Amino acid sequence: MRKPVTLVLGLFIAGSMAPVHAAGNAAAGKTKSVVCQGCHGTDGNSSNPSYPKLAGQSASYLVKQLTDFKDGKRSNPIMSGMAAPLSPQDRADVAAYFAAQKPVPGTANASPETIKLGEQLFRGGNRKFGISACMSCHGPAGAGIPPRFPRLAGQYAGYVKAQLIAFKNGQRTNDDHIMQSIAFRMSLTQIDAVAQYIQGLH
Numbered sequence: 001m002r003k004p005v006t007l008v009l010g011l012f013i014a015g016s017m018a019p020v021h022a023a024g025n026a027a028a029g030k031t032k033s034v035v036c037q038g039c040h041g042t043d044g045n046s047s048n049p050s051y052p053k054l055a056g057q058s059a060s061y062l063v064k065q066l067t068d069f070k071d072g073k074r075s076n077p078i079m080s081g082m083a084a085p086l087s088p089q090d091r092a093d094v095a096a097y098f099a100a101q102k103p104v105p106g107t108a109n110a111s112p113e114t115i116k117l118g119e120q121l122f123r124g125g126n127r128k129f130g131i132s133a134c135m136s137c138h139g140p141a142g143a144g145i146p147p148r149f150p151r152l153a154g155q156y157a158g159y160v161k162a163q164l165i166a167f168k169n170g171q172r173t174n175d176d177h178i179m180q181s182i183a184f185r186m187s188l189t190q191i192d193a194v195a196q197y198i199q200g201l202h
């Protein structure tokens, strides 16, 4: 009688780690995301660095962020308003649409020294500062590891930097303290370098 109990418990734990959500329909999401495309780009490759790229991001991460914006767990004046009217099905559909789009690679725009520092942090972390290697969770090429770890490759450096500073300052707290404890140990020079490296990563 022991085995079934363990199995049920195992399923329960696995289920609670990945929030169950409605299956998304990318075709429906294309229509539902017309307003989003105004900032994030028709295919999720926003052309304005003020708006993060969503193309190729995992649907599970996108759904989580939209839910967090709606519930006030992540705050942003624009996105809190944009997420508010979305139903669970709407969130699943728009996430499926952006997840299915092909990410357009970016180019790094910094000195070779800065890119090298960024690469070292991304690939190996920094033992002295107690910073974990980014690639251990975000993948060796920054493609992300669904459902939990988002894609970073090619993201605008300005956005990446702003998120790391928000984690560091405790302004973004929807990460179960994982990113907050990493960013807290990073200097602004390190944050800038890794953000520049990520923008050119593909």
Ligand code: HEC
Pocket: 033, 035, 036, 037, 038, 039, 040, 050, 051, 052, 053, 054, 062, 065, 066, 075, 076, 078, 079, 082, 083, 094, 162
């Ligand atoms: C007026 C411009 C604008 C519109 C329209 C807009 N967004 Fe955003 N979006 C932003 C900005 C700015 C951010 C960055 C927020 C921050 O800094 O935390 C963002 C962030 C996001 C994120 C988080 C990305 C990440 O990598 O964590 C998601 C997901 C998102 N938007 C989805 C949507 C969806 C879906 C819609 C349509 C329902 C939408 N956005 C409409 C400007 C916009």
Ligand code: HEC
Pocket: 052, 064, 121, 122, 131, 132, 133, 134, 135, 136, 137, 138, 148, 149, 150, 151, 152, 160, 163, 164, 174, 175, 178, 179, 182, 194
């Ligand atoms: C132990 C795992 C882990 C490590 C190591 C890690 N991250 Fe993260 N990171 C996460 C998780 C989980 C999230 C998603 C948080 C959420 O759900 O909002 C995240 C989110 C992010 C985001 C926000 C992405 C977005 O689109 O808004 C950035 C930027 C980021 N990480 C950069 C880094 C950098 C740079 C490093 C290395 C210095 C790093 N991460 C190391 C787990 C990790």
